[in-house]
Amino acid sequence: MKINELREHLCAQYPDLCPLFSIEFGDGVLLVECGQLLGAASDLRDLGFDRLGMVTAVDRGETFEMVYRLTSRSMSAGIFLKCEVPRDNPVIQSLTSLWPAANWHEREVYDMFGIEFEGHPDMRRILLPPEWEGYPLRKDYEDERIIHRPDYI
Amino acid sequence: MNASSIDRITSDAGEVDAVTLKITERTKKIATDGTPVDELVVNVGPSHPSTHGVCRVITHVDGEIVTKAEPVIGYLHRGVEKIAENRTYLQVVPLTDRLDYVGSMYTNWAYSRSVERLAGIRVPERAEYLRVITCEMQRMASHMMSLGSTSGDSGATTAFIYSFDIRERVIEFFEDLCGSRLTYNYVRPGGVSMEVPDGWFDDILAWLPIARQSLSELDRLFFGNHIARGRLKGIGVLSAEDAVSWGASGPVARGSGVNWDLRKHDTYSVYPRFDFDVPIGSNGDAYDRARCRLFEVYESMRIIEQAIEQIEPGPIKADGIPRLIAPRPGDAYDHIESARGSLGVYLVSDGSPRPYRMKVRSPAFCNLALLPMLAEGHTLSDLVIVLGSLDPVFGEVDR
Numbered sequence: 052m053k054i055n056e057l058r059e060h061l062c063a064q065y066p067d068l069c070p071l072f073s074i075e076f077g078d079g080v081l082l083v084e085c086g087q088l089l090g091a092a093s094d095l096r097d098l099g100f101d102r103l104g105m106v107t108a109v110d111r112g113e114t115f116e117m118v119y120r121l122t123s124r125s126m127s128a129g130i131f132l133k134c135e136v137p138r139d140n141p142v143i144q145s146l147t148s149l150w151p152a153a154n155w156h157e158r159e160v161y162d163m164f165g166i167e168f169e170g171h172p173d174m175r176r177i178l179l180p181p182e183w184e185g186y187p188l189r190k191d192y193e194d195e196r197i198i199h200r201p202d203y204i
Numbered sequence: 205m206n207a208s209s210i211d212r213i214t215s216d217a218g219e220v221d222a223v224t225l226k227i228t229e230r231t232k233k234i235a236t237d238g239t240p241v242d243e244l245v246v247n248v249g250p251s252h253p254s255t256h257g258v259c260r261v262i263t264h265v266d267g268e269i270v271t272k273a274e275p276v277i278g279y280l281h282r283g284v285e286k287i288a289e290n291r292t293y294l295q296v297v298p299l300t301d302r303l304d305y306v307g308s309m310y311t312n313w314a315y316s317r318s319v320e321r322l323a324g325i326r327v328p329e330r331a332e333y334l335r336v337i338t339c340e341m342q343r344m345a346s347h348m349m350s351l352g353s354t355s356g357d358s359g360a361t362t363a364f365i366y367s368f369d370i371r372e373r374v375i376e377f378f379e380d381l382c383g384s385r386l387t388y389n390y391v392r393p394g395g396v397s398m399e400v401p402d403g404w405f406d407d408i409l410a411w412l413p414i415a416r417q418s419l420s421e422l423d424r425l426f427f428g429n430h431i432a433r434g435r436l437k438g439i440g441v442l443s444a445e446d447a448v449s450w451g452a453s454g455p456v457a458r459g460s461g462v463n464w465d466l467r468k469h470d471t472y473s474v475y476p477r478f479d480f481d482v483p484i485g486s487n488g489d490a491y492d493r494a495r496c497r498l499f500e501v502y503e504s505m506r507i508i509e510q511a512i513e514q515i516e517p518g519p520i521k522a523d524g525i526p527r528l529i530a531p532r533p534g535d536a537y538d539h540i541e542s543a544r545g546s547l548g549v550y551l552v553s554d555g556s557p558r559p560y561r562m563k564v565r566s567p568a569f570c571n572l573a574l575l576p577m578l579a580e581g582h583t584l585s586d587l588v589i590v591l592g593s594l595d596p597v598f599g600e601v602d603r
Contacts, residue, residue, distance in 0.1 A: 076536040105565040152451030178278035
């Protein structure tokens with residue numbers, strides 16, 4: 052499905068989500084408040100985005116940007132669902148109630164960024180050992196083993 | 205079966221409680237300290253349980269029946285996503301080889317597509333064809349690895365040799381093409397690294413009928429064997445609804461009847477120009493998943509033949525790609541159908557020549573999350589079949 056058709060379809064079904072929709076590099080992006088995340092995800096699922104492809108986060112300094120990739124088989128389309136979590140209180144709703152697939156993805160985000168998911172059944176580290184300190188994919192993570200390359204090649 | 209140690213439950217009190225309840229309900233036998241009498245925890249792995257990679261499965265067994273299987277992953281975690289933040293866009297390509305080391309072409313390609321989308325690079329047509337040809341050959345090699353280990357798991361070592369015969373030939377073709385047998389670094393942002401050697405296409409076309417024959421022999425030898433059927437049928441049944449809600453993809457989802465193949469349904473590159481089918485299973489068990497892989501190899505051969513027929517001379521790299529690619533700020537995601545499912549790479553650029561963030565959406569990671577659900581209720585020896593039928597590659601799971 053073309054991205055413009057997707058926008059029209061979304062706006063017709065959920066007019067309140069329409070102003071949050073934008074297009075970036077040919078992909079639809081829906082930027083919501085973190086409080087609305089579960090509702091928006093549920094709406095998108097009803098719209099036909101039945102698969103949760105991935106969950107990840109990006110360190111944006113003051114906030115963490117949560118990125119959810121949803122795909123639809125019926126529409127042959129994908130969409131990003133994004134929201135900003137404050138760095139000083141990184142807590143967000145879990146999507147495990149909508150998609151069990153979120154379980155491991157959210158554990159990985161917790162492992163790498165220290166973002167906690169409310170309502171997650173098993174909030175533990177997944178790739179790193181339980182005794183690991185710090186959250187490696189945060190930009191301020193320090194480890195003596197990280198080799199900082201110079202700016203030239 | 206590689207059960208390296210057998211211990212009573214002593215730690216992880218929280219987990220034990222849940223299992224204790226279940227066992228108590230079923231067997232009504234509890235020791236005075238509250239632990240179930242006949243519950244054992246068997247540690248499977250972490251050193252190559254049945255050659256699938258470095259995975260550990262904490263398995264709770266009642267007799268020989270698995271009551272709970274918990275995969276412990278991360279033994280191969282090298283922090284590729286973090287290392288990528290400290291390298292230029294082109295320097296990341298060799299890192300992607302080491303993710304899915306059974307199918308390096310896929311991770312190369314998924315990453316390259318993502319960079320191309322981010323930097324607005326148009327790839328020449330010949331390069332797209334070469335990518336399709338190499339990736340379909342990679343699918344043959346990868347599925348042969350999977351079928352070989354599945355047959356090895358179920359005790360049919362002869363079939364293992366047959367499938368590795370086909371795989372070895374593909375790897376030799378890759379060696380001729382780019383000098384490597386496992387980590388190719390062949391597909392790069394903007395095209396591919398090398399032109400094919402003289403006579404390469406002819407050699408492939410001459411070999412494909414032999415491979416087809418060899419594959420049908422493997423089909424009769426392994427899938428026609430009633431012991432193999434007995435080991436695979438009805439094991440690890442996954443319903444279509446669960447496959448979708450757990451985000452399963454590739455042969456794992458298609459074995460359950462989920463008709464979803466990115467090459468067909470969210471098509472990319474030059475795939476719309478080829479005539480091929482998507483094999484779909486119906487029962488969702490280990491047998492159907494293995495059958496899907498087998499038939500996909502036939503389809504890959506059809507695609508390779510059509511691609512070699514259609515390919516035309518031309519450039520193999522896009523013009524004017526700088527050594528330092530610095531895309532404008534933003535984020536992009538692109539995905540391809542790898543041998544294991546939807547493989548995607550998500551890249552965030554801040555305008556500098558290094559990725560601000562790279563995330564690999566690994567199909568093996570999502571598929572492996574199904575293991576606890578699928579293995580429950582089966583015997584310990586079938587746990588290995590279930591694990592093998594999910595076809596995890598731990599370089600990609602752990603990243």
